[in-house]
Amino acid sequence: MKVKLVADSSANLRSLDGADFAAAALKIVTDEKEYVDDSSLDCRAMLSELRDYKGKSGTACPAVGDWLECFDDADMVLGVAITSNLSGAYNSGRLAAEQYMEENPGKKAYIHDSLSTGPEMHLMLEKYMELIEQGLSFEEIVAGVQEYSKRTHLYFSLESLANLAKNGRVSHAIAAAVGILGIRIVGRASSVGTLEQMHKCRGEKRAINKIYECMKEEGFKGGKARIAHAYNDKAAAQLSELILADYPDCDLKTYLLTGLCCFYAEENGVMVGFES
Numbered sequence: 246m247k248v249k250l251v252a253d254s255s256a257n258l259r260s261l262d263g264a265d266f267a268a269a270a271l272k273i274v275t276d277e278k279e280y281v282d283d284s285s286l287d288c289r290a291m292l293s294e295l296r297d298y299k300g301k302s303g304t305a306c307p308a309v310g311d312w313l314e315c316f317d318d319a320d321m322v323l324g325v326a327i328t329s330n331l332s333g334a335y336n337s338g339r340l341a342a343e344q345y346m347e348e349n350p351g352k353k354a355y356i357h358d359s360l361s362t363g364p365e366m367h368l369m370l371e372k373y374m375e376l377i378e379q380g381l382s383f384e385e386i387v388a389g390v391q392e393y394s395k396r397t398h399l400y401f402s403l404e405s406l407a408n409l410a411k412n413g414r415v416s417h418a419i420a421a422a423v424g425i426l427g428i429r430i431v432g433r434a435s436s437v438g439t440l441e442q443m444h445k446c447r448g449e450k451r452a453i454n455k456i457y458e459c460m461k462e463e464g465f466k467g468g469k470a471r472i473a474h475a476y477n478d479k480a481a482a483q484l485s486e487l488i489l490a491d492y493p494d495c496d497l498k499t500y501l502l503t504g505l506c507c508f509y510a511e512e513n514g515v516m517v518g519f520e521s
């Protein structure tokens with residue numbers, strides 16, 4: 246039986262070790278150019294081009310057909326999408342799953358609304374892998390991931406909310422608070438999948454310390470953690486050091502954000518997905 250794992254590209258994964266995986270690309274769009282968030286994208290070059298670009302920029306979610314392509318004729322498709330509260334990606338993914346099952350009797354497809362994005366989606370994909378490995382049925386796997394996602398979380402530190410505000414994903418009032426030199430917003434994905442601002446921190450070191458404090462308050466006790474960042478090795482290393490000082494055996498991975506998250510988290514943004 247062929248099993249396919251899928252996610253939209255806000256999960257920042259081009260591949261998934263040990264799984265047959267495909268990503269449905271989101272796009273970053275300006276009046277001059279379209280950046281497709283797939284393995285051909287040079288994210289660093291995109292950020293630097295956008296820094297110099299004065300016009301409007303926005304994003305677009307994958308269409309139903311983009312998801313269907315990822316499904317790859319598999320007997321069982323299991324996927325996860327960025328929060329339906331900020332993007333249409335979940336809706337197109339859900340429609341793709343319905344259409345797929347209608348057109349292919351006997352085949353199963355499910356896309357989970359992560360109510361989050363980035364590294365928290367990564368954790369959900371790894372949970373699918375674990376449950377598949379255990380030989381559970383489609384329904385059991387779906388229920389297992391829904392249950393698991395109650396104890397996964399996403400926190401982030403952002404230097405700028407400009408692109409989020411310009412595209413209507415946070416209020417201009419919140420966005421205005423940052424952009425002031427040296428101020429960072431520490432926030433989380435809320436329980437309804439929106440961006441929730443928690444703290445304003447002066448300086449990156451304080452922001453990262455605050456994230457770790459929040460993680461512990463949220464119930465982090467050395468479970469899995471996935472850190473993803475927009476070219477900010479220093480902050481990512483600081484956060485992993487804090488985690489590893491308390492939990493030296495923590496299952497922890499650090500990697501770069503790709504196009505969509507780079508665009509919204511902006512340069513130096515850091516995101517962490519973790520288990521409580």
Ligand code: X90
Nearest residue numbers: 304305306331332333434439440509
């Ligand atoms: O459909 C589209 O065009 C995509 C829109 C995505 C908007 C939000 C992306 C957020 C990326 C920023 C920090 C984390 C915020 C988490 C809130 C749940 C990353």
